[in-house]
Amino acid sequence: MSTDNKEQLEHLENIGSPNSIQEVNDLDSIENTDTGKYSWLVSITAAIGGMLFGYDTGIISAVLIYLHQDLGKTLTSQEKELITSITSGGAFLGAIFAGTTADRYGRKVAIYVGCVLFILGAIIQAASFSVAQMTVGRVVVGFGVGSAAMIIPLYIAEVSPAKYRGRMIGLDNMSITGGQLLSYGIGAAFAHVSGGWRYMVGGGALPAILLGALLPFCPESPRQLIYHGKSEEAAVVIRRIFPNGTEEQVQDKIRNITYHVNEAKSLNAGKSGWWVFKQLYVKPANFRALVSACGLMAISQLSGFNSLMYYSPLLFSLVGFSNPVAVGTVIAGTNFIFTWVNLMLVDRAGRRRILLCTVPFMGLALIVAAVCFKYIPINHDLTLASTEIGWPAIVVLVSMVIFVGFYSSGIGNTAWLSSEFFPMEVRAMGTMMLTMTCWGSNIIVASTFLTQMENTTPSGAFGFYAAICILGWVCIYFCYPEVKNMTLEDIRQVFQHGFGVQKAREMQKEMKLTKNSVNTEAITKA
16 A cells, blocks of 8 residues: 555544545535536446447347348247347356456456457357357357446446436446447348348447447546555546546545545455455345345346347237338337436436336336237237237337336436445445346346247236336335435445435435535625
């Protein structure tokens, strides 16, 4: 440890851990200053990685329609499920890699690895002539997507001012939905081109190349720099994030982060990665944070949203639409537009309020779709008994648009903010578990959707997803605290008190009173 760091630690030991909101605000007053464009530019650049996730999720739906016999045979439902879901399996492994290396090598390394693997996987897919080759390409892409998807929200959270953190992480979600919309547009553009699906999957390498080219201009997160003893470099980054802060405020911010970093390092000193991982489960506060974060992520995936992203052209051809890819674009467009709604509201209305208002309408839309499927003549093998499009098919489309609108403005994007719940000593591992929950749930949905439709009928499948939404609302009400405008160092106090719903409410009130007091004092001095 450097002499500067020792002095900072001794100072913090003298004042003690910042236990009250007032003490935290004394060290984090820089958060109340106006921020510049720098943190937004860094977040926008990192968010390009979200496009890897979104593009792959969306493009496979069009690819499945236009593969025909290009892989040497007509694919069965099980082979389609394999090609679709195996990417989630690769992403599951990629999340583990990123989670176990993020603290040792920094946040940016995992993003670089994700870019390289996505480019390689896109090339393998585009050159595939068999199911086996395509499967290998999908696994490689998945590994890259999982690595980037795990680390990017964490990285953005650590370079964002507290008051904009929700919106800045939301940029990653915007990029995901933008990638999905782009993939549908490309799918439609190459629909009638011979072997057009090869251009579709190969085009996925472009955002990875762009991100890899821009990433050298982005800094490592201040918390990681301090973690590795680079306090001066961290100060430079903080000055760029808060250009209107005084030097005293910059040093206070450094001291606050240093206190928590050294606390985390002392807890993890000489310990194995397995020991750090276990702290998520053996420490009650960490475990409650894990349950809240991963529970919300599981609900977001098991509600069936990605069944629409992966299979919407197949689904809409099933109900009789002659141009299912174009109809699927409506779903992707809705997803993109309503992600903007979440981006605008998440730091104003708050995460919890948005979730409690949107999840019930998701369930209602799925119930309507389940009922309407009863009136559509679908055979047991998921073929349409009649080519006529009636009112039930139109209502199914409308209900899916409503479902996606409420999903995107609520849980679909808010679930990724939950990396902010974890204290620094387990943040990488916690975010790894969050991402693994995403991909594990994704595997379940992607690998069972068509089979579930065949065995339980479309009505049964969508009724099941509606039940997940209802159960999810109950879990959110009791287990998901509001942490808007809190610093990452504040949030660690929330889960010391059960699931922190009441504690977070009290902290929000205290923060509001403190802010009003500061504003009144400033006006009086003026």
